[in-house]
Amino acid sequence: MIATTKRRKAIAEALTLLLPGAPYADIEAIRAEASTKHKRDLPPSIAVWLSTVAHVRHQHTDYEQLLAEGYDRDSARFFVVERTNEVLTSWRATRLLDPDDEGA
Numbered sequence: 828m829i830a831t832t833k834r835r836k837a838i839a840e841a842l843t844l845l846l847p848g849a850p851y852a853d854i855e856a857i858r859a860e861a862s863t864k865h866k867r868d869l870p871p872s873i874a875v876w877l878s879t880v881a882h883v884r885h886q887h888t889d890y891e892q893l894l895a896e897g898y899d900r901d902s903a904r905f906f907v908v909e910r911t912n913e914v915l916t917s918w919r920a921t922r923l924l925d926p927d928d929e930g931a
Contacts, residue, residue, distance in 0.1 A: 837871035838862055845875055848919035857882050880911065880924055887914045 838861050842854055849857075860878035861871070869877070884890045888910040893903035908926040915923050 834867070834871065835862065838875060841872045841875040845872075845879065845922060846915075846918050846920055848917070850918075853882065853886070853918075856886070876922065879915075879920075883911050883914045887911070 838858060842849075842858060842861075846854065846857070857875065857878045860866070860882060861874040866874040866878070884904070884907055888907035890903050890907045893906055894900070898906070905926065908924055912923045
């Protein structure tokens with residue numbers, strides 16, 4: 828239980844540092860994803876970053892539409908990098924997505 832509480836606090840701190848201006852509803856969705864079982868072995872800051880990128884990609888870009896149109900994941904991700912970074916910038920994120928990163 829103590830580890831769970833420490834983890835929750837670390838995730839909350841990572842969210843505050845990464846996304847100081849993100850809307851509450853988005854923060855809560857990202858927090859939930861960063862806290863999932865399959866991310867528990869990751870450092871909180873990494874879990875938050877991966878959850879943030881996935882959330883923005885799926886909720887605030889045309890990523891899903893591109894997939895539905897037949898684009899593969901890598902191509903769809905390429906086409907939404909700019910929009911993803913626009914959203915992150917509007918949230919005053921302290922990190923942006925690098926289109927050259929593998930798995931971005």
